[in-house]
Amino acid sequence: EATSLSLSRISLPRDLADQKFESHTLAYLTFVSYHRGNMHGRPRKAYKPEEEAASAAKAAKLRALQSQFMSNHHNKIYTKEAVDLSTKLLEINPEAYTAWNYRKLAVEDKLSRIESDPDLIKTILDEELRVVESALSQNFKSYGAWHHRKWVLSKGHSSVGNELQLLNKFQKLDTRNFHAWNYRRFVVELTKRSEQDELKYTDDMIGSDFSNYSAWHNRSVLLSSLLARKADGFLPNKKIPDEYKLVQNAIFTDEDDQSGWFYHLWLLDQTVNVETPLLTSSWPSHGSRISLYAGCSNGSFSKLTTFGSESGYFPLVLNFDQAVGGVSSSTVTIDTELKGNEDLVWEPVSKKNSHVSCVWVARPKYISSEPCFGKEYKVKVKIGNSPGIVSSRGCNFSASYEFVFTAHVHDTVEESSQEGIVSWTDGFDIWDAESKDLNALTTLDRSNAQMDSKWRQEAIAEEIDLFRELPDSKIGKLTLARLLMAKAMISDDAVKGVHYNEILELYKDLMALDSSHYQYYKDVHSVALLRKVTSSTEDLSGHLFRCRNMNNSVCIRLNNLSLSRIASVEKLLFVQMLDLSHNELHSTEGLGGMQLLSCLNLSHNRIRSFSALDSLRHLKQLRVLDVSHNHIGEHSVDTTRYLCSSPLFNSEWTQDEVGRQMPTLVTKYWDAYFVLRDLNLKQLDITGNVIAGDVFSSFVLRVVPKLVWLDGKKLEI
Structure with missing residues (x-):
């Protein structure tokens, strides 16, 4: 609001200001004309001749009003006649934000000219509230009108007693109007109305219409606050199970309505996650x-x-x-x-x-x-x-x-010095599943704090039993998969494998059923698979190897698993070599915590730029990197480039020797420069990428001076 107020003070050339205001006014009329009868899925109807005439008359009236209004605004005329003119303008077009800002200036001018007379101040502010109410009657989703009403109430001299009554009026017209709900939260805070009373109000709104998404959302906001401060009667182990019962009524009455599902997802998050960091x-x-x-x-x-x-x-x-x-x-x-x-x-x-x-x-x-x-x-x-x-x-x-x-x-x-090239195809021995070292892993990497999980397990178990009875549907399968994932996260190791197997099957079904959300299902399927791999010694041992050619370094091979996302890195902090080749990864996000990692194979994935490798800059021990046969340099427009610094906003690249000697190449390959310069690589493979070639290779040699092997060939030192 402060921004829009300051904009109204800018002195624009008269003709330009008139043109801008007229364009906004005509845009509003065009919007109303286009969407007339076309809001919320209703078919658009053709105008009748008399309606066309009425619309033309309305436009003509607006043009006549706007010229005089802009003159008053730029000449800072705040007489009663000038202010009344802005009222007429807002009655026709409640979205005229310049008119709302003009009225703020007019109110400030009036208040500065009168003595501290509470009755007179109240009269001025009440008039503003009346104008807002009239505008909202025309369009109760007007941003400018709601913001102006907030501004008036923030002056502190106007009664707020009738605000909730006004809100009830507008919320009956549209129970999901988020403008009204946002304003309601503002009024509740202003009047110090209790959160418990507001929670009861959401009960009433949901009871009359369980598809009221805004009421469910407001309920989650209120409960978050009440649970966080442990208000009387609002302990998580008591209140959250009750909330599950409430939302079940909505879900099982109409499983196609999304409002209850969103609230159920929020409840699941409250059940699994604890606020205190662990x-x-x-x-x-x-x-x-x-x-x-x-x-x-x-x-x-x-x-x-x-x-x-x-x-x-x-x-x-x-x-x-x-x-x-x-x-x-x-x-x-x-x-x-x-x-x-x-x-x-x-x-x-x-x-x-x-x-x-x-x-x-x-x-x-x-x-x-x-x-x-x-x-x-x-x-x-x-x-x-x-x-x-x-x-x-x-x-x-x-x-x-x-x-x-x-x-x-x-x-x-x-x-x-690294004389021999590191190969990913031979020299690996599978780890002994009975190894004492391997058995120690499952005890050394567990969480130090155990949350109060009994009520959480019971609540999730009840939900799982309930959703197994729901007829097959996409949202039902998705919710069941999420519930099983939540149970696996807080269950004993003995039953985790069973949960993950079912979770993986559910996401496979969803990928086949719902192609429009395929990538989302693919990502969470990858997360579930990696959690399964790291959930037990038995699963982990099938992917754990020793590399003879690297002094028996510990290697995890997660290749050929169709992974599109990296997860469960916290269970792999001991790993020194990681093979993620032949997957569907787009970035290395999450690998930064693997501080012992010295060799990484990312060949045959879907990485599109070096900026997608940004997390590798934190790996001080990394010496071998294979990103061959990806898509680096293939796409001219790449949103992942914005994950790391750009020379357009950062001139630090001009301060080192490579930046000064090769400014053109640094600008061209800036994402590769910012990633590779922080690594101490001795072996790098970039073959099979569009970016690969003599020019880029010469650039790499300058940025990574300690490199011994490039694209499978030993460099001459």
């Missing part, structure tokens, strides 16, 4: 023993718990169930004899300038000037002892937690 996994995990080397390891220790780096730092990863901020050395304390780790810097794994993330990383130092090799060190990590970790929704990490692991620092091993 720590879902970490690396290293609680109780683990890790072997740290000053270079590459010799493979004599378990590769699940081994890390080598020439930098002398290892990643400490915290993975939360929702985005949080405030992770720092004051909210996360490290108790260890390893020197130089008193004030660790924690960084969010997120886009630039974002201070919240699900994944946070610190890099403790394990090589210092003092000899420390051949020793074991206990490392205790404490989280939440001091307040400060807060979710993006404003909820505090309230349950303090600690985990302990043992770090064995070995003698320095000289890291040899």
